[in-house]
Amino acid sequence: MISxxxxxxxxxxxxxxxxxxxxxxxxxxxxxxxKALLKLETRGLEAGFDVRCLVIPLxxxxxxxxxxxxxxxxxxxxLERIPQEAxxxxxxxxxGCLALKLIEHSPHLFKRLILVNSASSFxxxxxxNQSPRLLTWTPPLLYRFSPIVTLCITxxxxxxxxxxxxxxxxxxxxxxxxxxxxRLSQLSKFRIDETQLHQFPHPVLxxxxxxxxxxxxxxxAQYLSKIFxxxxxxxxxxxxxxxxxxxxxxxxxxxxxxxxxx
Numbered sequence: 001m002i003s004x005x006x007x008x009x010x011x012x013x014x015x016x017x018x019x020x021x022x023x024x025x026x027x028x029x030x031x032x033x034x035k036a037l038l039k040l041e042t043r044g045l046e047a048g049f050d051v052r053c054l055v056i057p058l059x060x061x062x063x064x065x066x067x068x069x070x071x072x073x074x075x076x077x078x079l080e081r082i083p084q085e086a087x088x089x090x091x092x093x094x095x096g097c098l099a100l101k102l103i104e105h106s107p108h109l110f111k112r113l114i115l116v117n118s119a120s121s122f123x124x125x126x127x128x129n130q131s132p133r134l135l136t137w138t139p140p141l142l143y144r145f146s147p148i149v150t151l152c153i154t155x156x157x158x159x160x161x162x163x164x165x166x167x168x169x170x171x172x173x174x175x176x177x178x179x180x181x182x183r184l185s186q187l188s189k190f191r192i193d194e195t196q197l198h199q200f201p202h203p204v205l206x207x208x209x210x211x212x213x214x215x216x217x218x219x220x221a222q223y224l225s226k227i228f229x230x231x232x233x234x235x236x237x238x239x240x241x242x243x244x245x246x247x248x249x250x251x252x253x254x255x256x257x258x259x260x261x262x
Contacts, residue, residue, distance in 0.1 A: 007060040009070050011078065012053045014039040015046035022111075022262070024049035024088040025075060027095030029242075030119075030183050031175035033058060036167045041092065041244040044252035048261060049088065052078060054095070058179045064186060068101045075109060086262065090114040090251070092244060093215075094183065097122075097190050104196050112260070113204045113228075116251070117212055117241055121220040122187040128215075156211055156240030164245045197227050204231040205260050207251075209239035217241070234258060 011025075012035055026042050038053040045051050054071060056062075062070060075087065089110045091099025096118025103113060122128050155168065208221035218235055225231040234254060236243055243249045255261050 007057045009054060009056045009060060009062075009067065009074065011074055012038060012055050013051065014042050014053050015051055018046060018050045019082045021048055021050045022086040022088055023078065023082070023084040024051050024090060025071075026051060026053045027071075027089070027091040027098045028053060029093035029095060031058065031179065032171055033174065034167070034171050037171045037245075040164055040167060042251070044250045047252055048255075050082070050084075054098075058175055061179075061182050064098070064101050064190065067098060068105050071098065071102060072106050072109070086111040088112045088114070090116070091118065092116040093119045093241065094187065096120055097187065100192050100197065103200055104193055107196075107200050110200075111202050111262075113200070113202065114207065114251075114255075114260075115204070115221070115224065116207045116244060117209055117215060117217040118206075118220055118224065119187055119215060120190060120192060120224070121215055121217075123190050125216070128187075155242045156238065156246060159239065159246040159248065160242070161247055164247075168242065168245060192227075194227050198229065200228060202230060203260065204228040205255070205258060206231055206233045207243075207254065208233065208235050209241060209243045210235055210237045211239055212241045214241040232258065232260075 014035060024045060026038070028038060028041060032038060033055050042051050042053060056067070079087070087110050089099050089102060089112070091097070093116070096115045097120050099113065099115060100118070100120060103110060157165065160168070206221035206224055208217040210218055221233045225233050236249060239246055239249055244251060
């Protein structure tokens with residue numbers, strides 16, 4: 001049984017803190033809790049941002065509302081400690097859903113929003129919507145081998161170095177079955193308030209992988225671009241779902257190329 005102790009979300013600083021730079025909150029994918037993986041995904045951002053990565057312990061079973069409240073409290077505590085005028089929010093995959101919830105709840109906190117292969121389309125795809133139930137029926141022994149399948153589906157393997165694949169492999173192995181079931185069930189329950197999101201006036205960058213075999217990320221980016229009044233879409237033509245680990249993809253360089261940095 002998974003212990004309920006020490007299950008509160010917290011921020012991790014993957015690089016040297018730069019308080020003079022804008023605060024960037026990075027919300028990672030479903031089971032990404034290790035510093036090594038988070039450091040790889042946010043590499044380069046330290047050149048222009050004071051980066052904080054959200055870690056949701058694997059024994060945390062908060063719903064979207066509880067998680068939103070918890071993360072907002074973390075951000076407010078960070079702003080009290082190091083006052084900032086501009087807070088940037090970046091959500092990748094599962095974290096993209098949480099980012100949308102934060103924008104719904106407290107849009108005044110954020111000056112920029114970046115979504116990378118947001119998983120917000122999950123509940124609209126019939127076969128994915130059945131995955132929490134299918135996982136419940138999966139025998140524990142078979143579940144032990146699921147990271148192999150996950151890695152092959154989510155990643156463009158030839159575009160990720162062996163070192164980075166090893167880090168990703170360790171992260172994929174870390175999630176207990178109960179945690180995976182719960183977080184997939186939360187994706188099935190995820191909904192957005194389009195009217196509320198449409199009121200967010202600040203620039204939004206929607207990054208989508210053309211070769212994503214998990215989610216229709218390009219279609220979802222185009223869908224979200226019609227909701228946000230100041231959105232722009234960037235398509236990565238050869239990238240897979242875990243694009244931030246690919247050797248030719250650097251988030252900071254994308255922000256520079258798109259003139260998205262203030």
